[in-house]
Amino acid sequence: MGEQIPHVDYLILGDEPHLAAHACTRCGARYFDRRNACAACSGTEFTSVDVSPVGEVRAFTIVSMAAPGIPVPFVAAVVDCDGTSVRGNLINVEPDPEHVATGMKVRLATYSLGLDEAGTEAVGFGFEPLS
């Protein structure tokens, strides 16, 4: 089996895949992107914190028109992971309003984005229904 690489650097692969956020050491604000400073308090020191892999859907949409190469329809959502908001797609669920709702409980799941020319597999994440 070849090597794996995460879709984004804040997805931590391994036995228990999860997301890691940059938390401001002064005010605790959390971010997923590379930081220059904290947007809440302008602090410049951050520590890595693990984000809960389970959460609740706070907002969603079912996208039918998207960029070329993105299969549609898909469900885009904001998931409240124990106080940390996360952007991600809902996966392993029918993408229709009968099967998706705000308030539904979900957990992080990974899937393959495919292999590159060197045989490395990129692994992405989404959220799937908890039950």
Added chain:
Amino acid sequence: MASDDIWILGITMTKFGKHPDKDTIDLASQAVMGALADGEVTMGDMGVMAAGSLMGGLGVGQAVQKQVGQTGIPVYNVTNACATGATALRTVVMSIKAGEADMGLAVGVEKLAGAGLLAGGSRTADGGTWSPSGRYGAVAAVDGRIGTETMPGVFAQIGLEYGHRYGGTSFELFARISEKNHAHSTLNPFAAYQKAMTLEQIMGDVMIAYPNTRPMCSANCDGAAAAVLVSGAKLKTLSPTQQRRAVKVAASVLTTDPFEEACQILPNVNTLTRNAARTAYEQAGVGPEDLDLVELHDCFATAELVHYDNLMLCEEGGAADFFNSGAPWRHGSMPVNVSGGLQSKGHPIAATGIANVWEVATHLRGEAGDRQIPDAKVGLAHVIGLGSACGVHILERSAA
């Protein structure tokens, strides 16, 4: 009229829609010449100019001057996403307030007919070997794989988040908001689309991003709008007709989004709008109950709902009840988007923040024809550009 007040002396918008025979500069020039004629002034009277266009290339302001009048005045070319027009207007307001000019010109223009879906960030090319890049160290594009950056999808989530928090929303409710705006547009000869649509037509149309179907999204189109602003002191020296038709800028406010949890996950369009509205009501010395009409940024049906609340047209959390009461229909207690809004009047991005001011000003002047809101005295115009920037202007009818 107090000497330090700011007034709209002349204002105009082109018809929104398809203008295949006109380029960006033609449209902007048409709006500028229309605003000057409306105010009975010339380029020679202008002391400052601000111009906005997202897609029109660099130096739109100077390019327009080269068509309609090169007088050597300073030009500020501004962009602020969908708040670009409001930003141009406010730039001229600030310049007059600062005493650097007593009259100035703001113009916003866009050629957008036939443009497709507007998405957010850039995309990484797939293929080759996976190599991390960008601020997320991403090996492939994130848009569509980690949520959506498309505008219909972002604003769909904003509407459903409101529904999750307060309840009372549904696909049908959002579609009914769109039904209202399409109905309003039938009275507006400047609108890109003037067709009433039934609820069934709206809900049965092409789904873009649930719950926003195509007619629930702002219409890409061409258009321009321009305004001439004047100081109160200068206005006193002008003719009785100019003074009578002048419209007071009772408040001019621009805000950005303050940090809150989740605001970098899903744009928070609520707090900065609420902040802008609160400041504008204070500046103008009026409250929401004093407004005779509101033009708000209904870039999607899901957006209009949350802005009822953000502009404090209803109780906090009460936007669905407010809509269901009939209030925002043109014969209701708080007419909203009697122009047809962005969904049917159209949304040539940089023109929008001046065109909505034109709509309100035209009612305050009593010149809105078939769609006139009777005896309108005070109105509010709101835009929001993702990123984010929010512009709110409150206008008052001249007492003269």
